[in-house]
Amino acid sequence: MTIGSALSVGLVGLKAFVVQVQAFVSPGLPYFSIIGLPDASLSEARERVKSACQASGMKWPETRVTVNLSPASMPKRGSSHDLAIAASVLSAAGVIAPGSLDGTIVLGEVNLDGTVLPIHGLLPILLHARDRGLRRLIVPAGNEDEASLVDGMDVVCVRHVGELVEMMGGDARYTLPDAVRTASALDAEPFHLPGMGDMAEVVGQPMTKWALQVAAAGGHHLLMVGPPGSGKTMLASRMPGIMCPLDEAEQLEVASIRSLCGTLPAYGISDVPPFEAPHHTSSTAALVGGGAGLAGPGAITRAHRGVLFMDEAPEFSSRTLQTLREPLESGYVALSRAKGTTYYPARFQMVMAANPCPCGFAGGTGERCTCRERDRIRYFSRLSGPILDRIDIQVEVPAVDRIGAGRAVGERSSADMRVAVVRARSVAKERFAPFGWSCNAQASGQWLREHTSSKAIELVNRALEDRRLSLRGADRAMRLAWTLADMEGLGSPGPEQMHQGILLRARVS
Template sequence: MVYRTRAVNLRGMAGTVVEVEAHVALGLPAFSLVGRPDPALAEARERVRAAVQSCGLTFPPRRITVNLLPASEPKAGSGFDLAVAVCVLGAAGILATQTPEVVHLGELGLDGRVHPVRGILPMVLACVAAGFTRVVVPSADVAEARLVPGAQVTGVTHLAELAARYGADVRVGALDPVRRTVAAAPPRVEPDLADVAGQEFARYALEVAAAGGHHLYLVGPPGTGKTMLAARLPGILPDLTEAQAVEVTSVHSVAGTFEPSNGLLRRPPLEAPHHTASPAAIVGGGSGVPRPGAASRAHCGVLLLDEAPEFPARVLDTLRQPLESGRIRLDRAVGSADYPAGFQLVLAANPCPCGRGSGKAVDCVCSSLQRRRYAARLSGPLLDRVDIQVEVPRSTPGALGAAPGEASASVAERVASARRAMAARWRATPWQTNAAVPGAWLRSQHPLTHDAGREVRRAVELGHLSLRGADRVTRLAWTIADLSGAERPGPDDVATAMTLRMRGRHE
């Protein structure tokens, strides 16, 4: 007898519905699992055997073969356990119900309890997209699975509970469900821009970055407010759209950092890794199929690298490719994973090792060679991809007694208005923000006027701007025009864009 059900193979963010089939035949007792399982999945044989016996059911003493289709595709993870157990019980004639159109997701403990698994949200999304709406998940994952529209979700605590539901003669006693290991995080409180004293130009740079989705580099002495400004960038960004919320939540589900009690993630995330972080922690990695790193968890939000020159060069350079493409592809011997990484990068740095090398640098104790080496830790190719580069000077004593600065709510309203102008301009294109528009397309479809582009051409001729830098100045000029309500950038907008682009550059 052959019994069939469904499971999901998740690789990165992409889920594939897999057909699980079991065959029980006469012969010496054996349990084979075929279809290119990884080591964690191959161990499902022992977990399923122990879980079935813990339910008080007799594990069939026959030759059992479980196949995962398509057999040519590698399968990974422990989320197949529940489907394998249902197939074995069904093929042995213990279950009275056929489940070929039901998807079973969950990991089994030796006592038969069903444990939650990472990535339930993208798994259920894949099921519904493939036309399989009936999904059985661990009880701890029900809230997350029900975030997917159209899914008919059933939660299960113990394998015996599911077997009884499918017609098995088994007694279900008091069940202690497995709880999620991710504790409910308190609501994130976004700090207000009103807390920042002075720094009007840096505040304006932050507003432009938020409006156009531009990357930002802040350089200045310690205590000038660089980190405070950077931490307040998510607070002036618009809420995520429905599609963005699903994608961002799926990334955090795969990473195991999502707690579903508050629903989909609606606000742009903020990731601020320490400068001792490894490349795998930033871009993703790990044994087996790679998991998303901080860059992917910051998708549609902000990736803040405070004390950026202290990060190893190999860590910083791993960000160059996702800064251009907005995605990270991690290839390993056991498989590859593709994750979104459309984040806004914010770099904060001191001007030199002692931190006092800005302005006239009269108090700086660093030699010119030390300052150059410190600045060179941020490579030219990386900085060339950062649209806004500004210097944050020391605050004046008068800033301490000055009135509070403009609140985040007021700035967020202007940012939202500018985003609406961009959405109207790019509505027939795949782009949503000025920072995402390719330079070649922008030059051909929305070029600067001759007068507005004069200074940009001159800067390229003198070697002060690369061609990529000229494109980024053009994008910045469009964002500045959108913030001011202008139909297209003028010479003043371009001049401001060049100031935002080139101020604070340390050669």
């Protein structure tokens, strides 16, 4: 009895696991079955693999062929296991030598003509293989650029199943289509991302820019409320330009998410924090993740280590907004579906923008506002108390009443603001190194209470007594005070920084 085997890797969310693919050719009526909890797209691999093997010159066994995917208790999905299935069948049929693929991970989707197509999610697979000590991989040629991102791996790229047969010492007869010969990595039309822009391009709004700088320095969430055209969207879209560049580990983390989503070719490896701006009509599944069987990532996961910008925040459905409460606290999202639970990282900075009322002109004197009082109350009440309590900074963005020719004197650029942010974040990171925190927004309430002066704590207690702060709000005000102290070069916050932190928590209306 000959059993052919190969190794593949499956993904449940971003968590990878090694899959052993075994093929057994046994006597019986011709039949090809795949067992081990495959999904619909993986079950369809029977036809793809059979045709691809025949296209490489192999005579398909006119007997029973059984392929098992182990561990059988883990759900497998997608077409990335096609090439490993083909390799195991070829090994069982004696086309390639048994054992030639020992310790080798084989990945790729196969076409009916035997060509090997690129897959999504290769980067987290490579990182998992490296951690497991599996250094040799066979991947599609279309993933060559992505495979080169991880050092210390022995990666071989193939374009056709026949190339895999020849590589393992077998004989193959195949013709490589011209389209494949000239194909490059994930050969879709490249997507050109729009430029981020510079803070100096935004007219006025010095206080809002300062608030954004504080948010970037401490990792705080922020809400901007102001009339239409005051610059809220422009300011938010430029926030990644003033944030700390991602370090190497964070870059790979963000790139792994983009690899899973299939958007890595558009971004590449970058130290610029991600920026996601879902439309206000987005569904709950689009925002937090969803899908049948095993849930896929949503906008909050794509914004991991970056900014989630929610423009026209009160226009989002209340149910959608409420789903953000747990990720804002925990930094991850757990999505349970019929075939299991997937965990995705979601440590993002949320920036919300809102008008003060449906018409947008209730701010200032309010003389242009055409809304009834009950409409204004109903509009802004869509941002519930629990959501607002999780937003550290809430600022008014006034209408701009004067512009000048050219760049205004004293207008700070994104590069200038980023210098101050990096300096403050470095101080916090060094302070919190023993605890594994990277910014003030991650500090625990217990640590804050133990290390903040009694005079500063007294201001927090007064705000608690006056019901201006909740207990969660008190911790967040203290985190803001520590960020302000870091920006001013102080060892710890005093009453002045604490007073500013409390004021930043409460929007003046």
